[in-house]
Amino acid sequence: MKRALFILSLITLTIGACAPAPNIGAITPPYIDPGVDPESWAVIPAGEFPHGQHDHMTTVDYDYEMMVTDVTNEQYARFLNEAITDGTVHVGEVDVEAGEQAWMVEGAYGSYPGDPFDGYKHEEEIKAGDKLYVPTQAEGLRLTEAAGVFSSIPEYANHPMTMVTWFGANSYCNYYGWRLPSEIEWEKAARGTEFASGYGYPFPWGEHIERNNANYYSSSDLFEKMYGKLGNTTPVGFFNGKTYDGYETLDSASPYGLYDMAGNVWQWTGDDYPDQHYRYMRGGSFFTYEVDLRVWKNNSAGPQYFSPAVGFRCAR
């Protein structure tokens, strides 16, 4: 009897866990205005800052600007429409290559001049040609497309643009005469020059992280109530000190006033390092634990990679 009870409890627990979990493509969140202008830019002055986990003092010897928030779905849809009109971007099937492998994907694409290829161990050649920007048939895309015209899903208009490849992010910035930030530029913008307890800031707002500082895995934010602990993106600049539907956020801007530099979505950076094809991302996401939100942590993937947890912002 006891054995049967034990086995029954095991089965119940397992079946319970297997119950359909909400998927992030199936539920539409309410529209929330975060109150931070996604069109704004912040100036990061020249100077040295503590770089990396071990605070190597590094100098960026020029002023530069970075977007205060990630590029939103609405902004990206606007770019696609403008670029389709002037023939820079096309919609249709395009080859996606990874080493010797290649497969066709339906989506928005444009040309890319290719990367220098060093032929180093494990490096894959990124050849010149048409590259996928966003897959139009993939689940998780917050844009809709009809007859070559893109629109953002209204409730997601001010959420960060996701499901975008490095090519798509790079193309957006270049189209407007900007660029993706380098990893060093990104990190300086995220942590500034201050020290606490003998170390450079590990998080954009300072030394410690609270659950309502950022959108990360199991942070119990407003959207995790809808989607489960894996959550979903939050609107850009959501963690600005306001209270939404009873959920109180902390103002989590970086020392230069940038939002979402920790959590929400990983952000593509611009570096193409020698001897490898990977592109690097910073900031962590709603899919990752808080350790990945520390400003020196990075992630990498091939430039053809896209994900509901990866977005970008530009620098100039």
Next chain:
Amino acid sequence: MQAFSRRLDYLFRSTRGLTLVAIATVSIITAIFGTLSGPMVEWGIRDITVNGLGMDLLEAEREGRIIMLYHTIAMTILAIEVYFMTEILPMKRHEQVIINGTITVGYLTAVIFGLLFSYWGHNFTYHGLFLVGQSLVFFAGILLMVALSPWKKEYRLEKDSPYAHTKGGVDMERMAFFVMAIAALISASFGAVTGSFWSNGHETFLGEDLIRVAHKTLLQKAIIGHLHIMLTLVAVGITLIVGHWMKFKGILHKIAMPTMVLGIIGTTFGALSVVWLEWAHNIIYVGSTFIMLAALFYVIYTWDALIKEGTAGIKKPNFFQKMGALLKDPLKFGPGWQMVFMNFTVSGVGIFLAIKLEEIFRVWPHREERITLTGHWHILAALIATIILMYFADLSGLKGKVRKWFGWLLIIMSDIAFASATIFSMKRLFVDETNQQGIVNTLMLLMDLGLGIILIVLAIFLIWRLYDLFQERGYWFKEFSTEKKLSAEAEIIEQKLKLEELNAILKEVSK
């Protein structure tokens, strides 16, 4: 007072007692520091631990803390394996006492001060004492190596011995233990020297964070080699120990032991030569194939022996009777099974990913690759822990239903947890990020369930051993008495031999 000192005597002067203390130490470390990550963070347990124990955790020091934690656990596991070795392998009583005493002081010093340094503020006195502790463990390793020397006359085997030996009678199993001890000493030095020389120990990093760094520094390569080989050697150690326990012998033993010796040498050289050889991985593949072959021979032998023993009274046993015999005793079936299971959850995953490198790792984000990497070695380490527990539970005299429940829960729950962790690490093959929540929830639950039940089983076992210590003539008393009796008998034989030796000298001198 006398009762207390007798218990202390048992815990710190008998091999079984020392092993019990070390297992309890690892359990306490796991119970406390396991609350600082994963689901425990989500459930708010970490905050309780951190605040309750007054820990001082800075974000930039996380990797350093984890490295110290791994080292304290590793020191304790090494001590447990050394206790097992000094108990089962013939050596002089004073060698056993010195080795066990040195390693006990060493690992306890390393554990206490290593954890104080990393979790309760950077007092460098603690760090110094952590290094003293590790040095003592290393010194105990040197003593063990000397004691294990297989060429000593008294440890040679007869020509017709069923155990692997050379023509001159050198015991090849002892040789495998000896080579493993030397390899561990070399590999430990390798980690210590490179860590101190190139980074002065301050700029910490985790191996899994470096995997995509195209040009790794010599330090980075050295540390990656060190951590891989140390875990491999711990696995080799427990394989040899359970082989001895299961009385592994005969033709398979005669093939397995030289194979194991070659495997240890090859894999150790391969792992360390990662620093200077581009093709070091090929050496590792060859070396580890030898080690895995030796383990396979162990599994074939022991399973066959279990079947033969369990069907001894049956003339022509059918398949089900054979299976019944094989599965009758989970503690004896378990170690071999866990080694087979390891091939699905650790080695198999590694080989599969190597074959699918272009499609997987060159496209997947680094984070997914990191999950697979950390997953596979956590699983290997935990599988080793379950084998140690099975062996120690047998030594502790578990019998009847308790033995079966303990053994089967350990096997089934660990396998559920590790299979789930393996599927979790490979999930991107069959589910995309948008649709992963359901499978992630299920797998996380199964992992937590499996590991949770193992920890409960272990806690019950340790509580029983603690309760037993309060008994006047509990199991501890029997263990202690048996060990004292065996030690006394061994001592008498040693003394007799010594007496004969001295008499012979006197005779020679008086001529």
